[in-house]
Amino acid sequence: MDQMEIIAYCNDLLNIQTFQDFCPNGLQVEGDHRHVKKVVLGVSISVELIQKAIQKKADLILTHHGFLWNKDDRVIKGPYKQKIKLLLDYGIAAAAYHLPLDYHPELGNNIQLAKSLGLTEIEAFSPVGAYFEAVMGKTKLENIDKLTKEVGSVLKRKPTVLSFGKHYITKVAVATGGAQNFFTNAIENGADCFITGEISEKNFAMSQEYEVHFISAGHYATETFGIQALGKHLENQFDLSCEFIDIDNPV
Numbered sequence: 350m351d352q353m354e355i356i357a358y359c360n361d362l363l364n365i366q367t368f369q370d371f372c373p374n375g376l377q378v379e380g381d382h383r384h385v386k387k388v389v390l391g392v393s394i395s396v397e398l399i400q401k402a403i404q405k406k407a408d409l410i411l412t413h414h415g416f417l418w419n420k421d422d423r424v425i426k427g428p429y430k431q432k433i434k435l436l437l438d439y440g441i442a443a444a445a446y447h448l449p450l451d452y453h454p455e456l457g458n459n460i461q462l463a464k465s466l467g468l469t470e471i472e473a474f475s476p477v478g479a480y481f482e483a484v485m486g487k488t489k490l491e492n493i494d495k496l497t498k499e500v501g502s503v504l505k506r507k508p509t510v511l512s513f514g515k516h517y518i519t520k521v522a523v524a525t526g527g528a529q530n531f532f533t534n535a536i537e538n539g540a541d542c543f544i545t546g547e548i549s550e551k552n553f554a555m556s557q558e559y560e561v562h563f564i565s566a567g568h569y570a571t572e573t574f575g576i577q578a579l580g581k582h583l584e585n586q587f588d589l590s591c592e593f594i595d596i597d598n599p600v
Contacts, residue, residue, distance in 0.1 A: 543562070
């Protein structure tokens with residue numbers, strides 16, 4: 350399959366037409382329409398990721414965060430220009446999937462992180478059309494200290510924890526990335542603990558007042574799961590190699 354056929358397949362798989370997003374989903378830069386043998390995947394498309402993809406002789410780059418955002422300046426200069434030039438010079442196509450890859454019921458960041466943390470009886474909540482902004486499941490880890498340790502182990506970093514909830518916990522809500530504003534929704538749906546990527550000042554008082562734990566584990570770290578799941582899916586479907594490149598980001 351050529352570059353555009355793979356992207357069209359991903360567009361359908363992730364139902365991008367159903368989302369009103371902060372950015373275009375799918376194709377970001379057209380390539381030279383070559384047959385795809387090597388796909389490089391990453392959380393965000395950066396100059397460093399593109400350079401490493403070139404070294405890997407990639408035909409296609411798929412990321413969760415692209416470089417086209419609705420509110421960005423449309424002037425092509427600086428690193429924005431450099432990214433486009435590198436892709437065009439080497440004929441590499443690039444596509445990105447934002448909310449469709451957060452909310453997907455099988456490949457999404459939310460469900461993939463929840464499963465990685467060992468949550469069971471996982472259910473979705475906070476619907477957006479046919480999709481859901483967050484998931485919730487049960488944990489057997491019993492208390493916030495054990496859950497915090499597991500989060501750190503899975504994500505390979507120490508999370509920020511507001512441990513103002515009850516000692517014993519059962520129901521854990523997950524909404525990856527910059528989803529701290531869904532804390533109220535998680536509380537209303539009965540969560541004992543809410544896990545997301547980022548944290549805001551107001552979350553401190555909310556955790557205290559509602560007596561619900563809050564774990565901020567990093568925007569980047571919580572969103573490494575969906576793009577890797579997409580890569581594994583593509584490898585199973587087509588005769589190609591998919592490689593995730595981890596460009597560590599402490600945020």
